[in-house]
Amino acid sequence: MAPINAISPLLLAGFVAARQCSNFLIPVDISSRQGQFQQVPVESNLDVGAFATRFNEYQKNYTATLLQGYQNLQGSYKISAQYCHPDNGSSSTIQLLTHGIGFDKTYWDLDYNNYNYSYVNNALENGYSTLAIDRLGIGNSSHGDPFNEIQAQAEVEALNAVTTKLRNGGISQIDHSYKKVIHVGHSFGSVQSLWLSALYPNNTDGVILTGFSAATQFLSYVVAGWNLHSARLNQPLRLGNASSEGLRGLAAQYGVTQDVVPRLQRFLEDAGADLTSQEVWNIVASTEVLDLIAGYNKTVAPLNYPSGYFASSDLTSLQYAFLFPGNYDIGLAVASEQTKQPVTAGELLTIGSAPKTSPFKGPVFVITGEHDVPFCGGNCYASVPNVTAPSFLTGVKAAFPSASAFEAYVQPGAGHGLNFHYNATAGYQAIQDFLAGNGLAAR
Incomplete structure (x- = not known):
């Protein structure tokens, strides 16, 4: 070692050819119907630990305890983005990449060991352009009040606003529009991609859910295991x-x-x-x-x-x-x-508010590591109690009853953060092959 x-x-990063990338901020205006929560003390690490303890209490609902009502959040924000396209020009199809909790947009383009783990590179090699964003509230995107502003719903609205701008050519740093937008998420980013497809099913052409399943019972495992600090x-x-x-x-x-x-x-x-x-x-x-x-x-x-x-x-x-x-x-x-990047109190309190089903009619692919803890309890091959689906991942199909194609894929030997494992690129190619086989090849 x-x-x-x-x-x-930084020492292990290197120059990677056959790509053109730029970083910039995308202004978005959003309107979001979301919770108004009582703000509890979270100044010290002991305060944060107390928040986690109450959040995880068995047969209790801390979200309901703190919820005081609802609000209509309206605001103008900036979303930090990395746009990449192949050297031979941009295709008419782009993958919009949304990271999960604990990371930012660099999750998709890890520079470690000469970018050998980069999902972006794999997508570019298959002819796609990519736009990786820092979710609203995270990284170099606009920050905000962690209880009553940076919640899951607001982030979905920001994601939808970016999507619309990609389609209508509304991003000044990108000199054309994209006819097809594929939403690729990881973990909380997958939750938000599903959420977008439920609210705005005509604003996505394909949904790729990585580090995801329909199971929700393991969230407390992760919140406890994180040993959260300020x-x-x-x-x-x-x-x-x-x-x-x-x-x-x-x-x-x-x-x-x-x-x-x-x-x-x-x-x-x-x-x-x-x-x-x-x-x-x-x-x-x-x-x-x-x-x-x-x-x-x-x-x-x-x-x-x-x-x-x-x-x-x-x-x-x-x-x-x-x-x-x-x-x-x-x-x-x-x-x-x-x-690493943080998670807000508001995100934790609203992550469970995502729609259970989506009317989306396009192709859906879910890929999760065999040993994923947040969404499979460490065993994605396990059968799901009281559910007819044979495994956690196949159970996702019920959330997309109208999907034109659905495939579930377990990445062997990997945990939740797929992109950090030795066999990451095999999973990347499974995604590109699914897209190409279901009408979403790069053009």
């Missing part, structure tokens, strides 16, 4: 306040940087501890020490998330929720921990 300073995602406290410089110059000065004074392993090893040796560099690396990478140093060298513009934005505690909680042990590169896992 390499030392932590040898596996920086995002601004978990990674204070990257996710917190831009005024943290005191912390940055201390980091420089004590050498808390990406080369912390040899420094910490010398410190421990001076204190009488006998630890190898590998053991020190394990301490740093697999505990919250990693999160305290993340961003000291990389942060340019801190994201300044307010209280009410939560983050998983460390790499071990990331592994539990997203990764299957033995089938992922630890260097990529460390990189993902260094670049």
